[in-house]
Amino acid sequence: xxxxxxxxxxxxxxxxxxxxxxxxxxxxxxxxxxxxxxxxxxxxxxxxxxxxxxxxxxxxxxxxxxxxxxxxxxxxxxxxxxxxxxxxxxxxxxxxxxxxxxxxxxxxxxxxxxxxxxxxxxxxxxxxxxxxxxxxxxxxxxxxxxxxxxxxxxxxxxxxxxxxxxxxxxxxxxxxxxxxxxxxxxxxxxxxxxxxxxxxxxxxxxxxxxxxxxxxxxxxxxxxxxxxxxxxxxxxxxxxxxxxxxxxxxxxxxxxxxxxxxxxxxxxxxxxxxxxxxxxxxxxxxxxxxxxxxxxxxxxxxxxxxxxxxxxxxxxxxxxxxxxxxxxxxxxxxxxxxxxxxxxxxxxxxxxxxxxxxxxxxxxxxxxxxxxxxxxxxxxxxxxxxxxxxxxxxxxxxxxxxxxxxxxxxxxxxxxxxxxxxxxxxxxxxxxxxxxxxxxxxxxxxxxxxxxxxxxxxxxxxxxxxxxxxxxxxxxxxxxxxxxxxxxxxxxxxxxxxxxxxxxxxxxxxxxxxxxxxx
Ligand code: XMP
Numbered sequence: 001x002x003x004x005x006x007x008x009x010x011x012x013x014x015x016x017x018x019x020x021x022x023x024x025x026x027x028x029x030x031x032x033x034x035x036x037x038x039x040x041x042x043x044x045x046x047x048x049x050x051x052x053x054x055x056x057x058x059x060x061x062x063x064x065x066x067x068x069x070x071x072x073x074x075x076x077x078x079x080x081x082x083x084x085x086x087x088x089x090x091x092x093x094x095x096x097x098x099x100x101x102x103x104x105x106x107x108x109x110x111x112x113x114x115x116x117x118x119x120x121x122x123x124x125x126x127x128x129x130x131x132x133x134x135x136x137x138x139x140x141x142x143x144x145x146x147x148x149x150x151x152x153x154x155x156x157x158x159x160x161x162x163x164x165x166x167x168x169x170x171x172x173x174x175x176x177x178x179x180x181x182x183x184x185x186x187x188x189x190x191x192x193x194x195x196x197x198x199x200x201x202x203x204x205x206x207x208x209x210x211x212x213x214x215x216x217x218x219x220x221x222x223x224x225x226x227x228x229x230x231x232x233x234x235x236x237x238x239x240x241x242x243x244x245x246x247x248x249x250x251x252x253x254x255x256x257x258x259x260x261x262x263x264x265x266x267x268x269x270x271x272x273x274x275x276x277x278x279x280x281x282x283x284x285x286x287x288x289x290x291x292x293x294x295x296x297x298x299x300x301x302x303x304x305x306x307x308x309x310x311x312x313x314x315x316x317x318x319x320x321x322x323x324x325x326x327x328x329x330x331x332x333x334x335x336x337x338x339x340x341x342x343x344x345x346x347x348x349x350x351x352x353x354x355x356x357x358x359x360x361x362x363x364x365x366x367x368x369x370x371x372x373x374x375x376x377x378x379x380x381x382x383x384x385x386x387x388x389x390x391x392x393x394x395x396x397x398x399x400x401x402x403x404x405x406x407x408x409x410x411x412x413x414x415x416x417x418x419x420x421x422x423x424x425x426x427x428x429x430x431x432x433x434x435x436x437x438x439x440x441x442x443x444x445x446x447x448x449x450x451x452x453x454x455x456x457x458x459x460x461x462x463x464x465x466x467x468x469x470x471x472x473x474x475x476x477x478x479x480x481x482x483x484x485x486x487x488x489x490x491x492x493x494x495x496x497x498x499x500x501x502x503x504x505x506x507x508x509x510x511x512x513x514x515x516x517x518x519x
Contacts, residue, residue, distance in 0.1 A: 003203060004045035005032035006191055012036050012054030012064045012082045018335060019170040020050055020080070022374055023178065028193030029185050032372065033335055036064040043069050048076040048189040051083025053168065057132050058082075058089045059097055066090045076161035076189040078116075081130050084155070084164035091138035098131030100149075102166075105173060108153040112144040115187040116156060116163045116180065125175040126153070126167035133166060161188050197377070197384035201233065204369050208237035215323035217367055218310055219244045221272065223252075223260040225394055226328030226370060229378050232385040233369050234326050235270045241320070243271050245309050247302060250278025250415065251401030254423040263391060273313075277305045285403060285410045291519035294410070298400045325364035331372050395440045396474070404519040408447035418445040420498045421464045428490045429468070438480045441468040443494070444507075444518045452495075452502030461502035464494055469516055477511040
């Protein structure tokens with residue numbers, strides 16, 4: 001039912017294979033990552049192929065091979081790194097086993113002319129990462145560029161619209177990378193740029209309507225970007241057949257629950273049920289200090305509260321049954337689970353999305369309209385659907401919420417203290433126009449007290465840590481170099497405005513070795 005990819009990126013295992021698909025989509029062409037050993041039908045519908053790099057050498061016994069359909073189809077092909085070697089090998093060229101590695105920044109000089117290279121300067125700044133290289137062209141191919149080590153860097157069979165690059169056009173360090181990809185998509189393969197948020201919304205709206213029919217859909221709305229965009233999209237498709245459930249576990253940030261209601265219920269007219277279960281959650285957390293135990297208890301309680309609500313809705317619903325559960329699964333989760341053969345696990349549960357994950361025995365079919373989108377595309381779709389920037393650009397917030405930012409036992413008083421401190425951090429970051437430039441920012445309440453002095457009095461109060469990081473993928477992160485005066489304002493306001501706090505520290509550790517959260 002879903003649309004076939006216009007460009008199939010054949011995945012030979014490179015770290016940057018996903019990036020190729022993202023770049024192609026950034027240029028307006030729908031692209032998907034497909035494993036090299038996928039069934040031919042999966043590859044057949046594409047209009048062009050890009051072959052990714054990969055860690056293997058084509059001489060290894062189990063090295064990935066070029067799927068025959070790529071050449072049989074006669075469609076345009078761009079091979080990258082290992083993809084170049086696989087092409088050369090399959091077509092009767094020769095790949096020289098590694099003698100030396102070429103790694104990092106290199107200059108490539110163009111030695112021929114071809115549509116792939118139109119408008120490019122004679123010398124390209126490129127990023128290489130390979131050991132083997134092609135040292136004899138396949139019949140019918142010409143050399144188009146060489147690196148300063150005299151290695152073949154670009155080759156092509158111009159008449160058949162087949163090209164290959166030894167370097168990586170998808171990485172930022174290849175300065176003319178986007179130009180090369182653009183040339184391939186539009187000059188060589190003559191594709192159309194029809195992958196836009198508006199087109200996606202149109203197609204997906206229709207798809208949701210067809211699939212859901214008269215049934216109803218339930219969605220756990222957290223206020224995060226993914227579930228928010230799902231809510232807006234599904235609501236656009238089926239209106240009141242969608243019911244959203246927002247579980248307030250009491251560990252939310254200041255004003256967060258109100259904002260969710262304002263945005264979804266008032267501004268978008270979405271049927272939204274709020275459940276304030278803070279007392280239940282706090283009861284579960286009494287005396288608990290271990291971070292994993294906090295996560296476990298919050299996760300379990302969340303599932304029970306959500307299930308009870310789903311059962312209540314099902315029992316009370318007159319008319320069509322709730323057949324679907326909508327979820328904000330994204331493309332990277334899908335790729336990862338396909339790669340590791342955990343497809344089913346990813347389809348049924350996305351743990352961090354719904355705090356603890358939903359049990360498998362819930363009898364819903366899953367509706368995952370963002371299954372083929374990258375995060376930046378989700379944001380663009382959100383904006384096109386009219387969601388406010390505040391929601392679309394919101395930093396991620398962990399499912400267990402402030403509970404894992406209060407070190408030690410979670411109490412209502414400590415939650416209130418942290419909520420206020422956290423709000424000041426975010427307000428000041430926004431006022432300094434640095435919210436979007438950072439990836440995650442928050443306050444942490446520490447389980448120690450320190451001595452201070454206020455007026456003539458000695459105080460013995462709480463310590464708040466500020467954590468602000470920048471990251472692309474949240475797997476590694478760097479601490480944000482915020483201006484001193486901004487940090488000063490945050491600290492000043494926190495000690496002055498938040499009762500019981502007399503000291504503020506700034507976390508200057510990167511990840512690794514630290515994690516982003518403190519628990
Ligand atoms: P760490 O602390 O592992 O965090 O560097 C990486 C990213 O994951 C988020 N995070 C969580 N999200 N449930 C969630 O939904 C959790 O238990 C959890 N723990 C960490 C964290 O906020 C950061 O974005």
